[in-house]
Amino acid sequence: MKKLxxxxxxxxxxxxxxxxxGSGEKKSAEQPKVLKVGTEPTFAPxxxxxxxxxxxxxxxxxxxxxxxxxxxxxxxxxxxxxxxLIPALNAGNIDVAAAGMSITPDRQKAVDMSDPYYVSGLTxxxxxxxxxxxxxxxxxxxxxxxxxxTTGADKAAKVKGSKVKTFNTNAEVFLELKNKGVDAVIIDxxxxxxxxxxxxxxxxxxxxxxxxxxxxxFSVKKDSKLTPQINKALSDLKKNGExxxxxxxxxxxxxxxx
Ligand code: GLN
Numbered sequence: 001m002k003k004l005x006x007x008x009x010x011x012x013x014x015x016x017x018x019x020x021x022g023s024g025e026k027k028s029a030e031q032p033k034v035l036k037v038g039t040e041p042t043f044a045p046x047x048x049x050x051x052x053x054x055x056x057x058x059x060x061x062x063x064x065x066x067x068x069x070x071x072x073x074x075x076x077x078x079x080x081x082x083x084x085l086i087p088a089l090n091a092g093n094i095d096v097a098a099a100g101m102s103i104t105p106d107r108q109k110a111v112d113m114s115d116p117y118y119v120s121g122l123t124x125x126x127x128x129x130x131x132x133x134x135x136x137x138x139x140x141x142x143x144x145x146x147x148x149x150t151t152g153a154d155k156a157a158k159v160k161g162s163k164v165k166t167f168n169t170n171a172e173v174f175l176e177l178k179n180k181g182v183d184a185v186i187i188d189x190x191x192x193x194x195x196x197x198x199x200x201x202x203x204x205x206x207x208x209x210x211x212x213x214x215x216x217x218f219s220v221k222k223d224s225k226l227t228p229q230i231n232k233a234l235s236d237l238k239k240n241g242e243x244x245x246x247x248x249x250x251x252x253x254x255x256x257x258x
Contacts, residue, residue: 033072033073033074034073034074034075034076035064035068035071035073035074035075035076035095035096036076036078036093036094036095036096037064037068037075037076037077037078037094037095037096037097037098038077038078038079038080038084038085038088038089038093038094038096038097038098038099039056039060039061039077039078039079039080039085039097039098039099040079040080040081040082040085040099040169041056041058041079042147042169042170042171043058043099043100043170043188043191044058044191044194044195044198045058045059045190045191045194045250045251046058046059046060046061046099046100046118046190046191046216047059047060047061047098047099047100056077056079058250059118059246059247059249059250059251060098060099060100060216061077061098062246062249062250063098063117063234063237063243063246064077064096064098064218066233066237066242066243066246067218067230067233067234067237070232070233070236070237071229071230071233077098078094080094081148081149081168082099082147082148082149082150082168083148083149085097085099085101085219086107086110086111086219089111089219089220089221090110090111090221090222092221095220095221095224095226096218096219096220096226096230097111097218097219097220098218100118100120100188100191100216101113101216101217101218101219102120102151102188102214102215102216102217103116103214103215103216103217104151104214107219110222111219111220111221111222112219112220112221112222112223112224112227113217113218113219113220114217114218114219114220114227114230114231114234115217115231115234115235116215116216116217117215117216117217117218117234117243118190118215118216119213119214119215120188120189120190120213120214120215120216121188121189121210121211121212121213121214122151122152122155122186122187122188122189122210122211122212122214123186123187123188123189123192123206123207123208123210123211124136124139124184124185124186124206124207124208124211125174125177125184125185125186125187125192125195125200125204125205125206125207126177126183126184126185126204126205126207127177127178127180127203127204127205128201128202128203128204128205130183130184133183133184133207134207134208135207135208135209136159136208136211139156139159139162139183139184140159140160140161140162141160141161141162141163142159142162142163142182142183142184143162143163143164143165143181143182143183143184144156144159144162144163144164144165144182144183144184144185144186145164145165145166145167145172145173145174145176145177145181145182145184145185146164146165146166146167146173146185146186146187147166147167147168147169147170147173147187148166148167148168150187151188151212151214152185152186152187152188153166153186155186155211155212156186163182165181165182170187170191173185173187174195174200174204177204178203178204186211188214189206189210190251192206193206218230243255
């Protein structure tokens with residue numbers, strides 16, 4: 001008898017649990033969906049990892065997290081090679097690439113890009129003791145280190161007689177310059193400036209004019225519903241002051257152009 005009661009009670013519990021499961025299911029439909037973000041985290045101050053930390057920090061990381069919040073989505077960021085981001089979008093392995101990616105016609109053929117969120121440009125970095133290179137013209141026939149798949153790599157390839165060395169990360173790019181494996185680096189100006197401030201100025205310096213006006217955008221798979229959603233979130237963040245807050249946190253000044 002006691003046994004039967006126990007069986008009955010556990011049956012009742014099971015039914016109750018199933019009931020809860022039902023309402024739980026309903027709840028989970030309202031729960032934030034995951035926004036899978038890909039990045040290449042050697043691009044400080046846009047995306048990087050502090051020494052000994054796995055956390056992704058930087059301007060892009062804060063901005064995409066704020067966008068995720070606007071969209072009621074849970075942001076999950078993963079690390080991949082810069083040249084792997086567009087293939088990963090097209091394969092559906094990630095939803096968004098947040099990687100200081102300049103909006104270019106070529107990329108716009110392969111993926112959708114959001115409205116611009118940062119105005120950038122390319123610069124040349126050389127060793128401090130190099131007084132021969134003062135601008136792009138002086139790079140002819142010289143060794144140039146760049147990150148694979150970047151606009152800097154495109155620029156370097158167009159320099160007459162250049163010997164271009166491509167690397168997976170910007171850490172390797174700067175190291176190659178320091179080790180005098182190349183004469184110069186072509187990289188995004190804000191990243192070069194951050195590198196100098198972080199200690200790079202002991203051995204390196206910027207030269208020449210800022211080249212190529214470029215704007216960064218988030219990349220999304222072609223014709224994804226996410227693109228207008230991201231643009232709307234970005235525009236809301238620009239209006240409500242959140243974008244300015246994030247900008248000031250990383251650049252210590254107000255955005256001149258958004
Ligand atoms: N802005 C450059 C590009 O889009 C570099 C980006 C990067 O190295 N993360 O190619």
